[in-house]
Amino acid sequence: MPKGTTKRRPRTRAALLDAALAVFAEHGFQAATIEQVCAAAGFTRGAFYSNFSSKEELFLALFDQHSKHILERLDAALGAVPAGELTLPRLVELISVVEPAERDWYLVTTEFTLHAIRDPQAAWVLARHDASLREALAQGLTACLARAGLALTVPAEEVARLLIALREGGLAQSYVEPEELPPGALERRFLAPLLAAVTEERAH
Structure with a gap:
């Protein structure tokens, strides 16, 4: 070549x-x-x-690109917080950010998810990419909570699933009623007490 x-x-x-x-x-x-x-x-x-090779492969490349962008943005935002100043409210504030361009991605990924629900092969492939994203989120969340002096009392992977469900469910409502529920509003209101319920102070 x-x-x-x-x-x-x-x-x-x-x-x-x-x-x-x-x-x-x-x-x-x-x-x-x-x-x-x-x-x-x-x-x-x-x-x-x-x-x-196909539209499906193109979508999955978009999925991986979007996941990488989200993880890098969070990592940069969290890295900018001075040592000793990371608290649950600060963590929630950073997690709750929804970029304007997220709407286009939400439209695309929601439709592909419906396609995957109907197509077992597409579902299997999408689940593998979902699992990789959850694993990265679980590891990142565990590390962030450790910086805040906290540890999860439930499996991190399950919390990652819940965070994704809260984000995607909240955005579905926000994009229909943006004035009633601005993007990220549910996370900002409920995520801190939710995380407080599934964490404890780390043993020293």
């Missing part, structure tokens, strides 16, 4: 991912076509198939 092609490949892949998110959010995952994604990115079908 020529060196120029090798250097262009990451840029081509990134452009296809950006285009896919916009196209999927506008038209829906099922209705959107590979041709629409290629047109939005300014590439041919050949460029698409050099990077992805």
